[in-house]
Amino acid sequence: MSTDSQATTVADVSADAETILEVDGLVKRFGGLTAVDNLSFEVEKQEILGFIGPNGAGKSTTFNCIFGTYDPTGGTVRLRGEDVTGKPAYEMVRKGMARTFQTFRPLPDRNVLENVELANVDDDLFTLSGLFGRKSSEAAAICERVGLGDDMYKMPDELPHAGMIRLEIARAIATDPEILLVDEPFAGLSGKEVAGLSELFENLRQEGTTLIVVDHNMRGLLNLIDRAIVINFGERIADGTPEEIRNDPTVQEAYLGRSER
Ligand SMILES: Nc1ncnc2c1ncn2[C@@H]1O[C@H](COP(=O)(O)OP(=O)(O)OP(=O)(O)O)[C@@H](O)[C@H]1O
Numbered sequence: 607m608s609t610d611s612q613a614t615t616v617a618d619v620s621a622d623a624e625t626i627l628e629v630d631g632l633v634k635r636f637g638g639l640t641a642v643d644n645l646s647f648e649v650e651k652q653e654i655l656g657f658i659g660p661n662g663a664g665k666s667t668t669f670n671c672i673f674g675t676y677d678p679t680g681g682t683v684r685l686r687g688e689d690v691t692g693k694p695a696y697e698m699v700r701k702g703m704a705r706t707f708q709t710f711r712p713l714p715d716r717n718v719l720e721n722v723e724l725a726n727v728d729d730d731l732f733t734l735s736g737l738f739g740r741k742s743s744e745a746a747a748i749c750e751r752v753g754l755g756d757d758m759y760k761m762p763d764e765l766p767h768a769g770m771i772r773l774e775i776a777r778a779i780a781t782d783p784e785i786l787l788v789d790e791p792f793a794g795l796s797g798k799e800v801a802g803l804s805e806l807f808e809n810l811r812q813e814g815t816t817l818i819v820v821d822h823n824m825r826g827l828l829n830l831i832d833r834a835i836v837i838n839f840g841e842r843i844a845d846g847t848p849e850e851i852r853n854d855p856t857v858q859e860a861y862l863g864r865s866e867r
């Protein structure tokens with residue numbers, strides 16, 4: 607009897623799985639270089655998807671094409687079934703997407719709290735100030751949420767490296783995203799800091815957020831994610847569960863093949 611009810615639950619969960627993001631045949635060329643080469647994948651709601659590949663594989667470029675920073679050369683991006691290919695970043699934010707960048711981009715002359723209040727108000731996205739300006743109390747709650755409760759009145763450059771990443775995440779979640787693209791959050795962090803940040807990501811997922819996370823820290827990433835897609839030279843070379851990725855010779859080869867870097 608208990609077996610029956612368990613089977614029903616599993617079937618229900620997979621029937622309920624809802625695709626939030628669909629990337630189909632994505633291509634991005636820079637002159638003669640094909641940075642993203644006919645890439646297709648789907649992300650389910652509340653999934654934590656790892657997006658893996660060696661340096662220069664095309665991970666950030668894929669993020670840039672999905673988020674509207676770059677216009678893709680070909681292919682389509684669908685968010686909740688809606689074709690959003692080539693929509694500018696501020697529209698993607700309005701539609702429920704946010705991202706963090708590999709290089710930090712806080713407003714250097716504003717403290718942590720003000721940075722969260724003014725999330726996404728930067729040179730590229732100045733039009734969002736009216737849309738996403740946050741009340742101080744809301745911004746303070748977001749600071750607490752990401753573990754910066756004691757650092758709200760510090761300037762960004764007074765934060766340790768791990769704090770900078772948390773600020774970057776705070777600025778992203780201040781726009782209430784349904785899906786969050788995170789580019790190399792674990793770079794330069796200790797094992798303990800990686801675990802702390804992973805806990806934050808897991809909590810965000812529990813609250814309903816979908817995450818795509820890029821990182822070279824395999825151990826940290828594979829502990830966090832449900833599933834990964836691996837790319838090399840812009841093409842998908844593998845996908846699967848953390849266990850499958852760990853044991854995939856193609857993945858090991860892609861990394862080892864570039865170990866001279
Ligand atoms: N704006 C650009 N103009 C020209 N070439 C670019 C541009 N952006 C990226 N590229 C090239 O596209 C390829 C993919 O770069 P991308 O930054 O997406 O890789 P990545 O997987 O994010 O690498 P990393 O792990 O080092 O961050 C690289 O060969 C890179 O030099």
Ligand SMILES: [Mg+2]
Pocket residue numbers: 665666667708789
């Ligand atoms: Mg990158």
